[in-house]
Amino acid sequence: MKSNISIIGVPMDLGQSRRGVDMGPSAMRYAGAVERLEALGYKLHDHGDISITRPDKYETGQAYKLKNLLQVVEANEILAMIIDQAVEKGNFPLVFGGDHSIAIGSLAGIAKHYDQLGVIWYDAHGDLNTEETSPSGNIHGMPLAVSLGLGHEKLTSIAGYTPKVKSENIVIIGARSLDPGEKELIRRKGIQVFTMHEVDRLGMAIVIERAISYLKPRTDGVHLSVDLDGLDPSEAPGVGTPVIGGMTYRESHLAMEMLAETGMITSAEFVEVNPILDEKNKTATLAVGLMGSLFGEKLK
Numbered sequence: 001m002k003s004n005i006s007i008i009g010v011p012m013d014l015g016q017s018r019r020g021v022d023m024g025p026s027a028m029r030y031a032g033a034v035e036r037l038e039a040l041g042y043k044l045h046d047h048g049d050i051s052i053t054r055p056d057k058y059e060t061g062q063a064y065k066l067k068n069l070l071q072v073v074e075a076n077e078i079l080a081m082i083i084d085q086a087v088e089k090g091n092f093p094l095v096f097g098g099d100h101s102i103a104i105g106s107l108a109g110i111a112k113h114y115d116q117l118g119v120i121w122y123d124a125h126g127d128l129n130t131e132e133t134s135p136s137g138n139i140h141g142m143p144l145a146v147s148l149g150l151g152h153e154k155l156t157s158i159a160g161y162t163p164k165v166k167s168e169n170i171v172i173i174g175a176r177s178l179d180p181g182e183k184e185l186i187r188r189k190g191i192q193v194f195t196m197h198e199v200d201r202l203g204m205a206i207v208i209e210r211a212i213s214y215l216k217p218r219t220d221g222v223h224l225s226v227d228l229d230g231l232d233p234s235e236a237p238g239v240g241t242p243v244i245g246g247m248t249y250r251e252s253h254l255a256m257e258m259l260a261e262t263g264m265i266t267s268a269e270f271v272e273v274n275p276i277l278d279e280k281n282k283t284a285t286l287a288v289g290l291m292g293s294l295f296g297e298k299l300k
């Protein structure tokens, strides 16, 4: 993997309804993210946290069904710019969320540098909703659809181009809560999904092997998006939309280690850590441990 890592914190919780996930970047820094990666020999460039406009700057009762649309767009435009520069410099962008809507900006900043960017979406959810199919109006349920070019024009046009990724370059791992419109989209686009059924049935090692052999020949870079609710809430309680029956701590570390061995991951984000809902920073600490494995930490 690249030897320079650019860390960008996005303290934003406006893509969903439960406050607190804006404190995710602090919690992951407090859990020692920077030191952990430095100890592995990487050079860290901490860009700090981008500044987020609170909703009250705009009129309340926005004329959009999408919650806090304007603020989410603003934050993602800024994030995309910073990431664009980090990739330009040859650094590995590592984003600390924030709710999952920030993947829109991550992918917008990254994808222009690749012809065939792959995406691994490690999540209980598909985040493939659009304004029409969303049950909640929460933009954190939409970033993957937006990156495919589907959804509100203000979101799909972030960084001035669309789409960011192709449906055949996406692999979702850990899904166990998909809305009807998301299922329809997965079928229609033939998106590769390893649900919890496959994780249980095949085991994580085979799931990751299949994800790797699927993506390797068709992509020239892979963005890893880790939503901490992909893990089981018993191990990662500090998330806003927990879903029972998730991936374990051990499966998740194995996944990160296997991805590290391939060297194919070119950017990553860790999102949805909500310190208010967490227990003694357990979820942020878990996220930082996963980062360690992703960047090559080994026991022997």
Ligand SMILES: NC(=[NH2+])NCCC[C@H](N)C(=O)O
Pocket: 099, 100, 101, 125, 127, 129, 134, 135, 136, 137, 138, 140, 141, 142, 177, 179, 227, 229, 241, 272
């Ligand atoms: N990034 C997440 N945690 N997404 C949860 C999305 C939940 C639900 N599918 C929705 O669209 O509202």
Ligand SMILES: [Mn+2]
Pocket: 123, 124, 125, 227, 229, 230, 241
């Ligand atoms: Mn999720």
Ligand SMILES: [Mn+2]
Pocket: 100, 123, 125, 127, 140, 227
């Ligand atoms: Mn998500």
